[in-house]
Amino acid sequence: MIVTPRFAIEQALRTEPFSMSADHVHQAHEIYYLLAGERYYYINQRVYALQKGDLIWISKHDFHRTSNKGNGSHERILINFDEAFVATSMPDAPSSDQKQPLLPEKSFLLRPSTEEQRELEHLFQQMLDEYHQDHAYRHMYLQSLLLQLLIRIGRIQSSTPDTIAPERSEKQQRVYAVIEYLHAHYAERLTLDQLARHFYISSTYLCRIFKQTTGFTLIEYLQDVRVQQARAYLRETSWKVTAIAEKTGFDSIAHFGRVFKQCTGYTPLQYRKEQKKEQGNASTP
Incomplete structure (x- = not known):
């Protein structure tokens, strides 16, 4: 092909x-x-x-x-x-x-x-x-x-002597730190109160500046990070869906399936099947 x-x-x-x-x-x-x-x-x-x-x-x-x-x-x-x-x-x-x-x-x-x-x-x-x-x-x-x-x-x-740097106000610096923490700890059970305590700010202020900077709520962003990692696991491993749900921080297979389909339009198994089909087409001369 x-x-x-x-x-x-x-x-x-x-x-x-x-x-x-x-x-x-x-x-x-x-x-x-x-x-x-x-x-x-x-x-x-x-x-x-x-x-x-x-x-x-x-x-x-x-x-x-x-x-x-x-x-x-x-x-x-x-x-x-x-x-x-x-x-x-x-x-x-x-x-x-x-x-x-x-x-x-x-x-x-x-x-x-x-x-x-x-x-x-x-x-x-x-x-x-x-x-x-x-x-x-x-x-x-x-x-x-x-x-x-x-x-x-x-x-x-x-x-151009210098590239245009990303936004780096004090508020955005805080949000970047939260983002990096979420990417490092997405597999753990995370709560808003826990994050607020970790970064020494109120949960209300954390939610407000995170939404203003990224356009996501904290929960939406965390779910997005988890789904992106789950997509990688589905493409690159043969792990069972239950194992992937656990490794990406979802508290149940039902919750994982619901959020994954909401973000991608596919169930996890449908996504894996589509990716295998695409990889097969790409490798066929």
């Missing part, structure tokens, strides 16, 4: 507040460009504040999501593509003038200048126009436009 390399681009305008309900991860690369408004972008336990004209590169396998900032109204462009989509256009080895790889391994936030924004938006518009047409050599033309975009992003990144 031959798997067609994937490329997708979409433009979306939202006039009402919108936040993703859970982290998600892709097996492909993602480029997010904010045309208008403000957003919070959450990547690997850190929060970035985006403004108009900002571009986020999300490396594959990095957990991420967006949430409201400001009045919630925003417009963005989103690109997802497989490495194979541009593989034939990329050199086998980096040249002497190549300061960084065209497909960076780490996620980052760029804040292009006004002129750079115009150049990027011109490329995005060309890609959108071509993507929604059925012209001859459409695939090749989209490849060439994407390659131009990747080169432009690389040049902007190399000319």
Whole structure:
């Protein structure tokens, strides 16, 4: 079976507040460009504040999501593509003038200048126009436009002395510490009061700043961490579902199944079956 390399681009305008309900991860690369408004972008336990004209590169396998900032109204462009989509256009080895790889391994936030924004938006518009047409050599033309975009992003990144850092107010620093604790102790029985005592703050204040920073309640976030780990176990091990539920901190198999389906749309066994099917398709020449 031959798997067609994937490329997708979409433009979306939202006039009402919108936040993703859970982290998600892709097996492909993602480029997010904010045309208008403000957003919070959450990547690997850190929060970035985006403004108009900002571009986020999300490396594959990095957990991420967006949430409201400001009045919630925003417009963005989103690109997802497989490495194979541009593989034939990329050199086998980096040249002497190549300061960084065209497909960076780490996620980052760029804040292009006004002129750079115009150049990027011109490329995005060309890609959108071509993507929604059925012209001859459409695939090749989209490849060439994407390659131009990747080169432009690389040049902007190399000319920027410092990357844009995640938000780091005192409140957010506290939340980051809680997040790191949850990732380290998700398999244990955790309660709100216990967490509040551990971090020497009131449970009410902890709930408020956690929700403000991440868009999640503490319980929602902890469940998300546990489900992401359970997904990894279901993909990578042959452990029974009951063992996975216990190893990821759920107090019963029924609770595990209910939360897992709520987050993924699958029961644990359905998810394992789908993953085996996908792995089989990917390995078939």
